[in-house]
Amino acid sequence: METTLASLLHGFAVALQPDNLWYAFLGCLVGTLVGVLPGIGPLSGISILLPITFGLNATEAVIMLAGIYYGSQYGGSTTSILMRIPGEASSVMTCIDGYAMAMKGRAGAALCIAAVGSWIAGTFGVVVLTVIAPPLASLALKFGPPEYTALLVLGLIFLAYMSSTSLVRTLTMACTGLMLGMIGIDNMTGHFRYSFNLAELGDGIGIVPVAVGLFGLGEILATPSTKVVGEVISPRLRDLLPNRQEWRESAMPIARGSLLGFIIGIIPGSAHIISSFLSYALEKRVAKHPEEFGKGAVAGVAGPESANNAASTGAFVPMLALGLPTGPITAVLIGALMIHGVAAGPQLVSEHPDVFWGFVASMYVGNLMLLALNLPLVGVFVTVLRIPYAYLYPLIIMFCVIGVYEVSHSIVDVWIMLIMGVLGYALRKFGFDPAPLVLGLVIAPTFEQSLRQSLIMSNGDYLIFFHRSISLLLLTTSAILLLLSAISFVLQRKDWRTKLAEAEAGEASS
Amino acid sequence: MIVRADHVAGGAFVVFGLAIFALSGDLPFGALSMPGSGFMPKLVAGLLVVLGLALVARASESGPLSAIDWSDGKHASLVFLITALGVASYEHLGFILTMGLMLFGFLVVVERRNFAPAVLYSIATTLIAYATFAIALKAPLPIGPFGF
Numbered sequence: 001m002e003t004t005l006a007s008l009l010h011g012f013a014v015a016l017q018p019d020n021l022w023y024a025f026l027g028c029l030v031g032t033l034v035g036v037l038p039g040i041g042p043l044s045g046i047s048i049l050l051p052i053t054f055g056l057n058a059t060e061a062v063i064m065l066a067g068i069y070y071g072s073q074y075g076g077s078t079t080s081i082l083m084r085i086p087g088e089a090s091s092v093m094t095c096i097d098g099y100a101m102a103m104k105g106r107a108g109a110a111l112c113i114a115a116v117g118s119w120i121a122g123t124f125g126v127v128v129l130t131v132i133a134p135p136l137a138s139l140a141l142k143f144g145p146p147e148y149t150a151l152l153v154l155g156l157i158f159l160a161y162m163s164s165t166s167l168v169r170t171l172t173m174a175c176t177g178l179m180l181g182m183i184g185i186d187n188m189t190g191h192f193r194y195s196f197n198l199a200e201l202g203d204g205i206g207i208v209p210v211a212v213g214l215f216g217l218g219e220i221l222a223t224p225s226t227k228v229v230g231e232v233i234s235p236r237l238r239d240l241l242p243n244r245q246e247w248r249e250s251a252m253p254i255a256r257g258s259l260l261g262f263i264i265g266i267i268p269g270s271a272h273i274i275s276s277f278l279s280y281a282l283e284k285r286v287a288k289h290p291e292e293f294g295k296g297a298v299a300g301v302a303g304p305e306s307a308n309n310a311a312s313t314g315a316f317v318p319m320l321a322l323g324l325p326t327g328p329i330t331a332v333l334i335g336a337l338m339i340h341g342v343a344a345g346p347q348l349v350s351e352h353p354d355v356f357w358g359f360v361a362s363m364y365v366g367n368l369m370l371l372a373l374n375l376p377l378v379g380v381f382v383t384v385l386r387i388p389y390a391y392l393y394p395l396i397i398m399f400c401v402i403g404v405y406e407v408s409h410s411i412v413d414v415w416i417m418l419i420m421g422v423l424g425y426a427l428r429k430f431g432f433d434p435a436p437l438v439l440g441l442v443i444a445p446t447f448e449q450s451l452r453q454s455l456i457m458s459n460g461d462y463l464i465f466f467h468r469s470i471s472l473l474l475l476t477t478s479a480i481l482l483l484l485s486a487i488s489f490v491l492q493r494k495d496w497r498t499k500l501a502e503a504e505a506g507e508a509s510s
Numbered sequence: 511m512i513v514r515a516d517h518v519a520g521g522a523f524v525v526f527g528l529a530i531f532a533l534s535g536d537l538p539f540g541a542l543s544m545p546g547s548g549f550m551p552k553l554v555a556g557l558l559v560v561l562g563l564a565l566v567a568r569a570s571e572s573g574p575l576s577a578i579d580w581s582d583g584k585h586a587s588l589v590f591l592i593t594a595l596g597v598a599s600y601e602h603l604g605f606i607l608t609m610g611l612m613l614f615g616f617l618v619v620v621e622r623r624n625f626a627p628a629v630l631y632s633i634a635t636t637l638i639a640y641a642t643f644a645i646a647l648k649a650p651l652p653i654g655p656f657g658f
Contacts, residue, residue: 051649052649055648168561168564168565168568169565171557171561172523172558172561172562172565175554175557175558175561176523176526176558178550178554179526179530179551179554179555179558182550182551182554186547188547189546189547191537191538191547193534193537193547193551194530194533194551217593220589221582221585221586221589221590222582222586223582224582224585225585225621390617390621390623391617391631393589393616394612394613394616394617395613395635397589397593397612397616398609398612398613398635398636398639399639401593401596401597401600401609402605402639402643402649402651405600405652406643406649409650411597411600411601414597414600415597418590418593418594418597421590421593422590425586429578429579429580430515430516430518430519430578431515431572432519447550448550451545451550452545452549452550455542455543455544455545456543456544456545459543460541460542460543460544461542462542
């Protein structure tokens with residue numbers, strides 16, 4: 001514990017350097033804007049701005065990009081409460097009671113509760129991350145190729161199980177991602193695979209063109225400006241403080257949301273989305289007056305907003321300690337670290353303490369910055385929301401092209417982005433979630449290498465995965481999850497995932 | 511028989527999986543004790559075919575293909591076309607000309623905005639982006655025939 005505290009103090013020394021403070025602030029500001037603006041999610045925001053970090057060192061880059069991620073969770077509540085449009089997918093549940101509170105003249109109080117809840121949950125998440133990430137990283141150092149293979153299988157199965165679309169759809173997307181991740185030179189034999197004599201494909205398909213295409217351009221293709229509503233409720237600054245009753249009603253939902261969100265955040269899947277849904281369901285279940293939900297219940301704002309922030313911090317635990325992305329956003333962050341020559345995973349704490357502890361400490365500072373940013377500047381963000389979408393999306397496309405081109409100055413990457421944009425548009429039409437595709441793309445090289453190494457180690461005996469206790473445990477968990485999914489698939493039972501999909505679809509269409 | 515969305519989607523993934531098999535002819539599968547470079551791609555392609563068939567088999571759960579709303583198709587096609595033209599000319603015309611024309615295209619062709627505000631907006635935002643990326647961040651942007 002003393003070592004952790006000493007390391008954390010070192011982290012604060014790094015995070016409080018003027019340059020790092022500036023990049024944390026910039027990340028939080030951009031993240032809030034990304035969260036506020038409908039049509040740009042944290043993934044496209046991070047992907048588009050990734051090339052800007054090339055001139056920075058690894059610590060500055062990860063501090064800024066992570067700031068965009070958790071900042072977007074704060075900002076997403078603004079459009080949900082003021083426009084009933086989720087600025088970010090995880091804010092879907094906030095639309096229901098947040099907007100109802102706004103209609104009752106309590107928009108300021110709803111924004112304040114969302115911001116304070118987010119701050120408490122974010123800080124709680126960072127405290128737990130500080131305590132559990134280093135020992136988890138030490139444990140992961142004992143992992144060999146079979147354990148890594150089993151861990152990645154579990155990650156994929158967990159993702160499929162937690163997904164709001166069906167298991168088959170999620171696995172299909174993940175397999176497509178794995179397939180794309182195998183394009184280029186095979187690391188173990190040097191064979192060129194599916195590169196069609198294009199030298200640019202020799203290094204494989206990058207995560208940036210795929211993520212920007214699927215999530216940035218794909219979203220724009222599917223969103224004509226006529227469908228974007230511009231009516232915003234403007235809260236008055238003097239109405240920002242909730243009354244005593246509202247504070248009392250929000251205290252326990254914030255506490256429950258923080259705990260629930262962090263636990264779900266560690267699990268692979270779109271944790272920040274799922275956590276807000278589950279928190280809403282939990283609050284409704286434990287409420288003395290569940291009939292108030294949907295009509296402006298304070299707990300319906302406080303719980304989900306706290307949960308999605310705690311989940312976004314929880315997602316950093318497997319990313320930092322195991323090098324395992326729990327979703328597409330952490331996958332892009334791992335990619336960003338790799339571009340800067342730093343591998344996320346068990347060695348990160350020991351080999352790059354400045355990056356690890358500087359990043360952890362910056363999240364304490366960043367959460368404070370976000371609290372200070374979100375309340376007094378709510379008027380500024382409301383003004384941003386009034387920019388017509390017809391003028392906004394051409395600008396986003398320009399940033400997409402610049403961002404993707406600047407990664408390796410390759411026009412082939414920009415073409416890949418364009419193709420992925422069309423694919424993302426088509427996938428939306430057919431009800432597929434493109435997020436598992438990005439995850440598959442990122443884990444493909446590690447997954448293939450660890451699987452092949454395991455088989456070589458055992459001279460072709462696949463029982464190696466069952467002879468080692470950790471991989472056996474991980475694979476057994478995967479089998480249980482598959483069995484649970486199969487039962488609900490065969491019985492065609494409506495479980496919480498179906499309800500989540502219905503809630504998301506309902507809000508999207510309203 | 512009603513053609514459902516998952517008939518088409520599942521069929522597309524089956525075709526994709528089979529195409530990978532066809533393209534993997536020269537990649538050795540190897541043996542379990544020494545997997546080759548074709549080992550994983552063929553394994554994943556096989557899974558894609560199986561999952562595609564599962565989608566087709568359960569297609570009755572999805573909506574009819576004709577029920578998919580393509581009302582945004584015109585917007586999507588125009589945005590795609592203008593972006594593709596921009597990408598094709600990016601390295602030939604350079605950053606300023608390409609981006610200026612691309613933004614102008616979006617505003618006038620797709621959004622039917624007035625000519626003068628569209629010109630003003632396109633020039634101003636392109637120059638601001640150029641100043642931010644090329645001058646402030648020193649990011650090398652493509653240069654056109656006129657030296658910018």
